[in-house]
Amino acid sequence: MTIRVIIVDDQAMVRAGFAALLNAQSDIDVVGDAADGAQALEVTGRTHPDVVLMDVRMPVMDGLEAARKLLDPAVPGAHRPRVLMLTTFDVDDYVYEALRAGASGFLLKDAPPADLIAAVRVVAAGEALLAPSVTRRLIADFARNRPAKRRDPRLRLNGLTPRETEVLELIARGLSNQEIAARLVLAEQTVKTHIGRILGKLDLRDRAQAVVLAYESGLVTPGE
Numbered sequence: 001m002t003i004r005v006i007i008v009d010d011q012a013m014v015r016a017g018f019a020a021l022l023n024a025q026s027d028i029d030v031v032g033d034a035a036d037g038a039q040a041l042e043v044t045g046r047t048h049p050d051v052v053l054m055d056v057r058m059p060v061m062d063g064l065e066a067a068r069k070l071l072d073p074a075v076p077g078a079h080r081p082r083v084l085m086l087t088t089f090d091v092d093d094y095v096y097e098a099l100r101a102g103a104s105g106f107l108l109k110d111a112p113p114a115d116l117i118a119a120v121r122v123v124a125a126g127e128a129l130l131a132p133s134v135t136r137r138l139i140a141d142f143a144r145n146r147p148a149k150r151r152d153p154r155l156r157l158n159g160l161t162p163r164e165t166e167v168l169e170l171i172a173r174g175l176s177n178q179e180i181a182a183r184l185v186l187a188e189q190t191v192k193t194h195i196g197r198i199l200g201k202l203d204l205r206d207r208a209q210a211v212v213l214a215y216e217s218g219l220v221t222p223g224e
Helices: 012-023 037-047 063-070 093-101 112-124 131-143 162-172 177-184 188-202 206-214
Strands: 001-006 028-034 053-056 084-086 105-108
Touching: 001 012, 001 037, 001 112, 012 028, 012 112, 028 037, 028 112, 037 063, 053 063, 053 162, 053 188, 063 206, 084 112, 084 188, 093 105, 093 206, 105 112, 131 206, 162 188, 162 206, 177 188, 188 206
Parallel strands: 001 028, 001 053, 053 084, 084 105
Antiparallel strands: none
8 A cells, every 4th residue: 555645844855855755665655745834734634644744843833733733633533644753853842742742753854764764654554653762862851851740640551451561661661562572571473462452551542652651650750
């Protein structure tokens, strides 16, 4: 199946470069682009992409606000694509807020071309794209400096089994499925099954939201 993508960035050369790279792939089709968040909403409504590559900082409407609007679960019947944030910096408070809004991950703009192509495929497949080293630094930093309002630190985690809680903690620490499997002496498919159950029980869209919840619930604390 062809992955439909739109590219949202205020720099025309960036949009053109990304489009040329992605369109050269047999399984990816760039169906539109936009120079700001407001245009992104219009183009998304018209083209129904699978993945939106969204720049963080743009005029008119930034990527964070656009992501919130695109992924708002309160809008019935709305087309909600996967959103992959693009950023110049590996630590950016906008990126953290975007993950809370429902974005599936982020990618540095200076990442190698192969990483961009892989990122689109990973996100389109329903996975979250969070580079482990950057995930630990970014999420921990903003969980420490910008804590969310907490009703009960572990209220939403009560339905998890001890093993599922352990897997969630390792996800939040930035471990891949393969690394989790090795740490817990499990088959990688078993880890995937646990993750699927965690997402289902906690009503989470993907791994990115699981990481955020683990920090916001207090399961993992910054600096551990």
